[in-house]
Amino acid sequence: MTQDKKTYHHGDLRQSLLQAATQIIRDGGVDALSMRKLADNVGVSRTAPYHHFKDKNELLCAIAEAGFADHIRAVSELPQQHPDLEPRLLFELYVLGYIRFADANPETYDLMFGKEIWKLGQPTESLKGISKCCFQHWLEWIETLQDAGILTDKHPTLRVAQASWATLHGLCRLLNDGIYVNREDLEEMGKTAAAMLLAQAGT
Amino acid sequence: MTQDKKTYHHGDLRQSLLQAATQIIRDGGVDALSMRKLADNVGVSRTAPYHHFKDKNELLCAIAEAGFADHIRAVSELPQQHPDLEPRLLFELYVLGYIRFADANPETYDLMFGKEIWKLGQPTESLKGISKCCFQHWLEWIETLQDAGILTDKHPTLRVAQASWATLHGLCRLLNDGIYVNREDLEEMGKTAAAMLLAQAGT
DNA sequence: CGATCAATCTTGACACCGTCAAGTTATTAC
């Protein structure tokens, strides 16, 4: 637990806190993270973290923010890695990528898109910013797919983006929240969902 | 708070607890519910509830269970109320009904389909039962729609059911968790989602 | 270099929480 203390001033406590918190959350879920345990974990007193984060909510926001950064990076790389792939397959790839991210980082995903921050807490301005940016990416891509004729353009881009995102999000939630869905079925479900969303190409 | 106490034995404490708990949750969310406040609320000591529910988890399960009962009842009524409606429109109606339920009872919905019980806690056997039954209904209906040719039969019924359910669930979560979605857009989003899921009729 | 100031970290305290153990009271079964 308590690391050997050397100096009164820690040095880069903020960074250490974020790192330790991320680890704790990865191991035992968001609920396993308490400010006190966290402080003890980095070898500092209970209330020391409050000099770097206004409250627990702000800490969680910071972690979520890092999650968005990861997510955006992963997504941006996709089209570059597969430059000549048919849009339909690229879409499926994206869907699978999204789901895999949620599966690999369930707790981070929970923070990014869960009520803990967005409903019960208060998202930081910078968190709002990066998440908005993330959705913007999605929106633009949906528009591209509409233009390419593989997603319906009978409905506004915003609605199509919301509805398709909801599908991905729903899959991830069902999985991560432990409701019915088995992990082994994940890929297949993702493919089915992708197919159902795309299927109206001809319409 | 504390009601006037008449007898040592309350009489039907279990029922009173459920009722009060439901109210508290409706008012202030699941997090507003504490065993202590609940007990105080019905005029009984802190630990009295533990003679009727093993722990908080069991209480929540009981509430969720009631939610499923309501939900199933509402859904079952639908086809009867609109006996001669075209299946496509009936599907849209179902989608809207599902979303409206989640919108009208956000906290109950959260309990029914949230990680609080299914991942962090332990669903009661009877809760598992009724939720399974609920999904079974959905599954059967999806099959009907596949047979009627308005939902794809290129994928197994189970997968189509999961994918379409995920879409509804995702919409509800985005709404209830306070992520991006505006309540005013709800109906329109539901319709878009329904349309996208159904659109492959011709395929 | 020395004094000051602000940042950083500490201990103490408060009001909550879930729930276990042991004791009290009322109801039921014989």
Next chain:
DNA sequence: GTAATAACTTGACGGTGTCAAGATTGATCG
């Protein structure tokens, strides 16, 4: 009427987030 049992009580333990006030240190300026 007595014994058993179910319902309910108080007391206690260890946990939580975070506020207030004090201690320590590094940085800044004369």
